[in-house]
Amino acid sequence: MTAVDEYAASFSEEPGYLDFARVGPIGGIVQAEQQGQQALLSRARFGSLDSLDSQDERMRDAVSELTGFPSDQVVFQTSTGQGLMHAMFGLTGGVALSPAEYPSVTYAAQRASESLGVVTPLWLETDHGRVTPGNLREQLTSTTVAVAVSLVDSRTGYLADLEGIRQVIGDRLLIVDAVQGFGVVDAPYEVADVVVSGGQKWVRAGWGCGFMALSDRASDQLVPVWSGADGSEGDGESLDVVRPPARGAAAFTVSNPDPIAEARFAAALEQIAVVGVSDIRQRISGTVSQIIDIADEFVIPVGSSRDETERAGIVVLQPAPDQLTVLVASLHNHGVTVTTREGTVRVSAHASTNGETLDMLRAAFLSFATLSQG
Structure with a gap:
């Protein structure tokens, strides 16, 4: 187990938590x-x-x-x-x-x-x-x-x-x-x-x-x-x-x-x-890339930068105004914690964000896509 793996394992937030830009649960x-x-x-x-x-x-x-x-x-x-x-x-x-x-x-x-x-x-x-x-x-x-x-x-x-x-x-x-x-x-x-x-x-x-x-x-x-x-x-x-x-x-x-x-x-x-901050950032950067990929999979517009040199742990989603409520409801129904503000959805990941959380995010996006198409 690497040092960053041990670091991530020292935290115990519930799966679905993607709101570290608001508050990071203590370990x-x-x-x-x-x-x-x-x-x-x-x-x-x-x-x-x-x-x-x-x-x-x-x-x-x-x-x-x-x-x-x-x-x-x-x-x-x-x-x-x-x-x-x-x-x-x-x-x-x-x-x-x-x-x-x-x-x-x-x-x-x-x-x-x-x-x-x-x-x-x-x-x-x-x-x-x-x-x-x-x-x-x-x-x-x-x-x-x-x-x-x-x-x-x-x-x-x-x-x-x-x-x-x-x-x-x-x-x-x-x-x-x-x-x-x-x-x-x-x-x-x-x-x-x-x-x-x-x-x-x-x-x-x-x-x-x-x-x-x-x-x-x-x-x-x-x-x-x-x-x-x-x-x-x-x-x-x-x-x-x-x-x-x-x-x-x-x-x-x-x-x-x-x-x-x-x-x-x-x-x-x-x-x-x-x-090491650099190793923590590298872990977070990989997770942020996965979040962007999942958003792209369901054609949810990403307003934040895709360039790794211009981003940290935040992904900003910009759904169409008439689809915001559906997206927020889908995330809520699947137990995904994010921040909604001024027509955007802010998703923020940390080193402890795991595959289960990303699966919950994907499921929420799938529900959103299904409801939007219907």
């Missing part, structure tokens, strides 16, 4: 980590809480291993949205982004603009929601200080060309919402200045955990507007002094992180690192 390692840390907290035996205190460093080291950012430039976040809020509120100047980005990105930019008046969103025209180096180049202005983009677009499944975008934007900050690819895409994170992700999707660590990683340039340029006692300089011996924010990523936090959430996140990332 045995994360469950065991959660139970073990909770047991420590419940007993609070003398000296045992030191283990909880060590989870922050463990989490940062695990993120560093997968992103290449130094661990001292990583800070825990409870969600992608919170990390993006920190980044956008810390900017001064124009930020270029697509209005079709996931709302965590657009809301952060708009809220920062409305609240502080120092950030100006530049709403990009895109290629059907895809931000590419080509369509970005001509829209940047002299006042644009940052570009925000999803590593993998949640609606189209498009895998952004981060290296191409970096070449186009020069020394502007590149802010990446990585949640739809982190853990399954071997991305060049080193070209980004801000990388933010949660752990509830492809990492499969559950809700309430994530990170923000900053380059030296981002640390110098972003202002830690929302920074609490835990993000301040010094060791906090005096409770009567409000200390200035710490330098670097550590400033972008408000209070002590949840050590059990950090432990879950670290355990999931450590498991991924042992297997």
Whole structure:
């Protein structure tokens, strides 16, 4: 059994689950980590809480291993949205982004603009929601200080060309919402200045955990507007002094992180690192190709890219408007879990997606085809 086979076998989601872009069911390692840390907290035996205190460093080291950012430039976040809020509120100047980005990105930019008046969103025209180096180049202005983009677009499944975008934007900050690819895409994170992700999707660590990683340039340029006692300089011996924010990523936090959430996140990332992101991606890519082949077999239009270099784990189906309800009902009746949004059906597979699940998908498509022809 290969390492990726062992990885896949550590999960136990029910057959028919194809909705990892919404949430990735946790596996045995994360469950065991959660139970073990909770047991420590419940007993609070003398000296045992030191283990909880060590989870922050463990989490940062695990993120560093997968992103290449130094661990001292990583800070825990409870969600992608919170990390993006920190980044956008810390900017001064124009930020270029697509209005079709996931709302965590657009809301952060708009809220920062409305609240502080120092950030100006530049709403990009895109290629059907895809931000590419080509369509970005001509829209940047002299006042644009940052570009925000999803590593993998949640609606189209498009895998952004981060290296191409970096070449186009020069020394502007590149802010990446990585949640739809982190853990399954071997991305060049080193070209980004801000990388933010949660752990509830492809990492499969559950809700309430994530990170923000900053380059030296981002640390110098972003202002830690929302920074609490835990993000301040010094060791906090005096409770009567409000200390200035710490330098670097550590400033972008408000209070002590949840050590059990950090432990879950670290355990999931450590498991991924042992297997290797590239091997996990290769397994997922093969499954995505099978899903596209099954859709083609039943003449269901595929709106997401067929090019392996432009996709991750998401397949977007675009049935005719009058056939959407029939397709959704067929999937439901065969126990296939997907996301339906804005006239499309989003199918997302992981390394643990097996032949039984694909057989259920094929059966659902067969029912759809039969009903559509009738």
